[in-house]
Amino acid sequence: MAGGGQVGAWRFSVAPMMDGTDRHCRFFHRLLTRRARLYTEMIVADAILRGDAGRLLRFHPAEHPVALQLGGSDPDALGEAARIGEAFGYDEINLNVGCPSDRVLSGTFGACLMKTPGLVADCVAAMRAAVRIPVTVKCRIGVDDQDPDQSLFAFVDAVAAAGCEVFVVHARKAWLQGLSPRENREIPPLDYDLVARLKGARPALTIVVNGGIATIDAAIAHLHRFDGVMIGRAAYGEPAILAEVDRRIFGDPAPDPAIGAVVREMSAYVRRSARQGTPPHHVVRHMLGLYHGKPGARLWRRMLSEQGAATPPDILDRALEAMTRPAPAPA
Ligand SMILES: Cc1cc2nc3c(=O)[nH]c(=O)nc-3n(C[C@H](O)[C@H](O)[C@H](O)COP(=O)(O)O)c2cc1C
Structure with missing residues (x-):
């Protein structure tokens, strides 16, 4: 399996959530689970380059393993932001190709990049050239009128050719016109089977499934077909479920944290x-x-x-x- 010496590193993660998974939230989640991989909120590459990188990127050493999620579509800016993120000590750089908010649309980043796999491949290549830690991508199965059977495979193949070995797939389309970001997390139907077909057809890639997974029981069921599970809203809204993760997902013998x-x-x-x-x-x-x-x-x-x-x-x-x-x- 892909991922260098890090097989299993993506088995369970808490999703990046703007206005949610800031450093305080991640510190809290880390007390509930030592093993889950934690993601920052999306941070726009330009904000790191032009803003106060120290304020945006600092985190507590207890948060490891922790991934920095970047937003952007300019390969040079993303490469430089990734380099800075690695210097801050992050364990992974993840590129957001899934978020459909207005801000994201206007900046040509997030889910609309599903339509330009070649550009995402260039971004991944630039980030990989800048860092030694894994560069991963979080995407949808397609956007708008794309046929997901076609768009997901075309996207993943192009981006994998640039060296990305780990894909987190939010298993629904994003509809860029007419739906709010919130509706885009609820209305387009989930298609886990398509993501499972991707895993079957591209077994060397690490495929993490995301979207609508609300319990640890459901996460365990998904692990029969996927390399990992990422949970967003349920982990944020009901964080006590994270207290079961080390024992039930990773098989740790220690009792759950009280x-x-x-x-x-x-x-x-x-x-x-x-x-x-x-x-x-x-x-x-x-x-x-x-x-x-x-x-x-x-x-x-x-x-x-x-x-x-x-x-x-x-x-x-x-x-x-x-x-x-x-x-x-x-x-
Ligand atoms: C409040 C909120 C903020 C989000 N912000 C981001 C983000 O910054 N980057 C990203 O890739 N996805 C973002 N998402 C999407 C989640 O990472 C995840 O893909 C989505 O919620 C589906 O997973 P779930 O059903 O387990 O919540 C956000 C979701 C929510 C609810």
């Missing part, structure tokens, strides 16, 4: 971050779903969110205490 212990570690992190100028709600907003479906979930969510910018640094201790306090006896 949620209360994770909260206490995050509390120390929130306080440390606050001393360095990060408002606590920038961190705890990623933790709202931690008790999803469990007793006290509403209380937890309310306590973490109701004070907004005024959220105090000890909010997690307070919320944990309130969750474990016995309910008052009826009068």
Whole structure:
């Protein structure tokens, strides 16, 4: 299998999510799973070249393995941004060929690049020439009126010829006209079988399936056909599922991390971050779903969110205490 000495490195990952998987979120997810691969939000190559790369790219050493996702379509800019990302210590550079937001459309990057496999191949070649870490691509099965049976294979073959060995495939089309980014994550139908045919026909490539996978049971089922599974919304909205990943996906013998212990570690992190100028709600907003479906979930969510910018640094201790306090006896 492809991926150099890193077979299995893509077995389970948390998807890149703008406004979601920032460094605070990734630190939190890492406490729940030591093994999952984590992805940054998409960062536009030009922003790294022209903006404050230190602010955009810094991350905590605990986050490894962590991949930097880039947006762009200019090979030189992507090559340079990839080089900077490697220098910051990222384990992988991933190119976004899947995101259909307006911002992405106007900049000719994201999902519309499914229509120009040759340009993506040039981008991948430039990034590979600039770094030694793996360069990977996250794509759709097609866009607009493309026939996915044709577009997915043509795209993957062109980009693989430029040396990309790992593809994360969001198993639905993006419709670039008429659907919002959110609708584009829900309305075009999922076609896992097509992605499985890609894996069957191109066995040397590492193929990670993404889209609509909501539980660890579902992830395990997909692993019979794919090299890896990437989960986005379910991991963000219900992060406690990540606590099962090391044991159930990777077969680690250690018991799952206790949620209360994770909260206490995050509390120390929130306080440390606050001393360095990060408002606590920038961190705890990623933790709202931690008790999803469990007793006290509403209380937890309310306590973490109701004070907004005024959220105090000890909010997690307070919320944990309130969750474990016995309910008052009826009068
Ligand atoms: C809020 C949000 C932001 C996203 N931002 C990105 C992004 O920056 N880059 C990207 O490739 N995909 C992005 N996506 C798409 C996800 O990575 C993923 O492909 C998609 O949500 C399907 O997986 P899921 O059904 O497990 O959520 C985003 C999705 C959501 C919900």
